[in-house]
Amino acid sequence: MTSIEKLKARDALMQSIRAFFHSEGFVEVETPIRMKTPCMELHIDAEPSGNRWLRTSPELYHKKLLAQGAEKIFEIGKCFRHGERGDRHHPEYTMLEWYRAGSNYDTMLDDTARLLRNVGISCNLKIFTVAEVYGKFAGWNPVEHFDADRFDFDMVEKIEPNLPKDVPVILKDYPAECCALARLKPENPKVAERWELYLGGIEIANAYSELTDPVEQRARFEKWGVQRKALGKTVYPIDEEFIQCLETMPPSGGCALGVDRLLMALLGTTTLDDILPFRD
Amino acid sequence: MYDVSELKKGLKIELDGQPCVITDFQFSKPGKGQAIYRCKLKNLSTGSTFEKSYRSGDKVDKANLESRTFTFSYHNGDDFVFSDNESFEEIHLTAEQLGKNQYFIVEEMEVDILFHKDKALDISLPTFIEKIITDTEPGARGNTASSNVQKPARIDNGYEFSVPIFINEGDVVRIDTRTGEYADRVSKA
Numbered sequence: 001m002t003s004i005e006k007l008k009a010r011d012a013l014m015q016s017i018r019a020f021f022h023s024e025g026f027v028e029v030e031t032p033i034r035m036k037t038p039c040m041e042l043h044i045d046a047e048p049s050g051n052r053w054l055r056t057s058p059e060l061y062h063k064k065l066l067a068q069g070a071e072k073i074f075e076i077g078k079c080f081r082h083g084e085r086g087d088r089h090h091p092e093y094t095m096l097e098w099y100r101a102g103s104n105y106d107t108m109l110d111d112t113a114r115l116l117r118n119v120g121i122s123c124n125l126k127i128f129t130v131a132e133v134y135g136k137f138a139g140w141n142p143v144e145h146f147d148a149d150r151f152d153f154d155m156v157e158k159i160e161p162n163l164p165k166d167v168p169v170i171l172k173d174y175p176a177e178c179c180a181l182a183r184l185k186p187e188n189p190k191v192a193e194r195w196e197l198y199l200g201g202i203e204i205a206n207a208y209s210e211l212t213d214p215v216e217q218r219a220r221f222e223k224w225g226v227q228r229k230a231l232g233k234t235v236y237p238i239d240e241e242f243i244q245c246l247e248t249m250p251p252s253g254g255c256a257l258g259v260d261r262l263l264m265a266l267l268g269t270t271t272l273d274d275i276l277p278f279r280d
Numbered sequence: 281m282y283d284v285s286e287l288k289k290g291l292k293i294e295l296d297g298q299p300c301v302i303t304d305f306q307f308s309k310p311g312k313g314q315a316i317y318r319c320k321l322k323n324l325s326t327g328s329t330f331e332k333s334y335r336s337g338d339k340v341d342k343a344n345l346e347s348r349t350f351t352f353s354y355h356n357g358d359d360f361v362f363s364d365n366e367s368f369e370e371i372h373l374t375a376e377q378l379g380k381n382q383y384f385i386v387e388e389m390e391v392d393i394l395f396h397k398d399k400a401l402d403i404s405l406p407t408f409i410e411k412i413i414t415d416t417e418p419g420a421r422g423n424t425a426s427s428n429v430q431k432p433a434r435i436d437n438g439y440e441f442s443v444p445i446f447i448n449e450g451d452v453v454r455i456d457t458r459t460g461e462y463a464d465r466v467s468k469a
Contacts, residue, residue, distance in 0.1 A: 043314045083285065083315070086307025152313035153333060160310070180312045196311045206311050231337070 003277035010275070013119060013263050017076065017096060020118040024111070026072040026098060031061035033078065037237045041180060042224045045082035045233060047091065053236070054080035057256055059181065060242045062099050063210065066252050067245035074098035076259065087271040088202060091280055094259040103253040104209035105182070105193045109170065112197060112205060112255060116168060120266060121199070127170040137162045143190050146177045160201055169198040179220070182208035197257070199265035205257035214246040284317050284338040292324070292343035295332070299324040299343040299396040324401050345396055347404075352389045360385060362393070373400060383439035384409050384457045405457040410466050411435040413451050416443065433462075 001009070018028065038046035038053040039060050046053040058075050065073055079095040100107055113125055131143045138154040163169045172195035176184050179192035193209035211217055218238065225235045263275045273279065282293065291302045304320035317334040324343075334340065350362035350371065359372040360382065371393065375382045377400065384405055385391070394402040416433035430442040435455075443462045447453060450469025453462055 041312065043309070043312065084307070084309060089307055089309065149314075149335070152310055152316060152335075155310035155313060156308045156316045156318065157333060160308075178312060203311050 001274065006275055006277045009267060010259075010263055013259070013266065014076065016119045017115070017259070020115050021074045021098065024072065024114075026074045027070070029062070029065060029070075029073045029075050030077070031055075031058045031065075031075060035060070035239075037239050039181075040221050040224050040228070040236045040238070042227050046236070047080045047082045056081050057095060058097050059254065059256070060239055062097060062254065063249055063252075064242065064245045066099055066101050067247075067249040070099075071101045072099070085280075087273070088261065088264075090260070090272050090276060096257040096259050096262075097254065099210075099252050099254040101250045101252050104251065105172070105195055105207050105253050108207040108253040108255045109172075109195065111253075112207070112257075115257075119262070121168060123167045125168045125170050125197075126164055127172060129173045130171050130175065131173065133159050133163070133171060142175045143173070146175045148177065151175070151178070160198070160203070163198050163201050165201045171196050171198065179211070180206075180208070181211050181217070181220075183211045183213070199262070200268075200270070202261055202265065202270065203258075204261050204265065205255055207253065207255035210249070210252045210254050212246050212249050212251055214243050217246055218243050281339045281341060284334040284336065284340060287317055287319060287334070287340065292345055293321075294341040294343045295321070298326075299345060299401065301343075303329065325396065325399070343396065345394060345401070347392050347394045350391055350393050352385050352387065352391065362391065365390070371400065373403070378403065380460050381405055381457065383435070383437050384455065384460075407457060408454045408463060409457060410452055410454055413443065413447060413449055413453060416447060416449055418448065 021028065033055050034049050034052035035055050036052060038056050044056050046056050057079050058077065062073060062075065074097065076094065076096050078092055080092050082091065084091055098111070100111070131141050134140055134142050134154065138158045142151050173185070173191045174194045176190050176192050178194070180194065182192040182194040185191045185193055195207050196203055197205040221238050228235050260272055260275060264270065264272065267275060269275065287302060287305055289302055289305050293300055293302065300321040300323050302319050303322050306318040308316045308318055315336045319332050319334070320329065321332055322329045349365045351365060353361045353363050353370070355361070356372065358375045360378060361370055361372050363370050381403055386409060389406065392404040393400050412435065413433050414436050417431055429445040431445055432440055433443040433447060434440050441455070441460060441462060443453065447465060448469055452466040454464050454466055455461070456463045
C-alpha cells in the first residue's frame, strides 16, 4: 500500500472508533503529551522532551479527570516509549484509551466486544485466565508462585505462540505482581483485575479495574522506583497530584488499545511496516 | 561485544565458542513485561539452526571472523591447495569441505575464505566461471530454441547439470557458482 492508502485505511478505522464512543455517550478529551513526570512502571521508559517527558500513555491525566467528575471519556493520540522498535513496536504510536467511572474490568470487556464489532471484528471473545494458559502451555502457575523472568519469557515463547489466532482472545486475572495500576481482586489478592486482548496472537489492548487506593499506589511507585534504580534506569519523580486525585476518584474501569496494531489485525498483517505511512 | 539492542538479522555473533549468524530477529515486549529479543540462529560451523532469547542489557560476543583472499595453486590428492595472496601461506581444503564448489575451482582462481579463529568456515568463489561442455546429447538446430527445454550436460571434472537443448559438446558456457546452474553460452564449438 502507498502511504496515502495506509492513511485512508487508518482514517476509516478512526471514524468508526470515534462513532462508537460518541454513540455510547463518551466525551473525547485531549490531555497533555508533554508531562512533568511520566507514569512510573518497571519496564516502560519515557522519551525526554526538554524539561518534560513525552507521555507513555494518557492514563494519569484521565484519572485526574475522573476524580474531577468525568464519567465516560476517551482519547486517541500519540504516545511514546523509548527503545521499543520491531515488527510490532514503534517508539511513536497511536493509543486509544477510555475510562468509565463506576465500572470495572468486566465492563471494559463488554465495551471492547462492542467496539470490535463496530470496527468489523465480529467474533465472540475467547476468555482464558492467565493461570489457565500457563498451566496448559508452560506447565506452572504464576499466580501461586511468581517468577518475573520466567513469566515474561514463557509469555513470549510458550503462551503467545499457542493462543488461538482465529478469534479474539482475552487473558485475564494476572498475578498480583503484574498488577501495574490495577486493583487486586477483593476476594483473591493473589490476582490483579487486569486483562489483555489478543488478535491473531498479537497483544492489542490492556484493561484494569483501576486502583483507587492512594497509599497502595504510592507504595507501588516507590517499589518500581527502587527496582528501576537497580536496573540502572531513570527513576521518575512521583506525580503527587495524581496520588492525591485517587482520594476522590470513583471505582473505574479503563482500557488502553494500540490503534496501529488494531489496524494491522483488520488488514491481516503482522508488521507495522504494512500500516505506518512513515517509520522513524 | 554487542548490546542486545544492536542485534539484527544477518549479524554474526559468537555463542559458546561457536560462530553463528542471526537468521531472524523479533523484538517482543509482553504487556508490562521486560523486553525480550528472540533470535533464530544458524551455527556457521555445523550448519545447525536453533532459537535463543535475550533480555534487555544482555551482551553478546562478536563473531571472531576474518576473510582472506587466496589463489588456487594445485591439487594434492583429493585436497585443493590455496595460497594466501599476502602471506603465501598454504591451506588445504578437502573436496568434502568444498562441497559443490569443488567443481567450479579453476587454475589461478582467486577466492575469499572466511575463517573462525584458524578454521575455514566458508569459501566465496567468483560468481561466474566459464567451462567447456565435454559431454551432452547432440543439440537441436539453431540458437533460438526455447531455453525452457533442458537436457543433462557434463564438464571436464564430471560435474553434471542442466543446459538448454541447443547447447553442444565443445560449447563454452557460463555457470553461476552460487547455484551451480547454467547461466548463458559464451561461444559455440
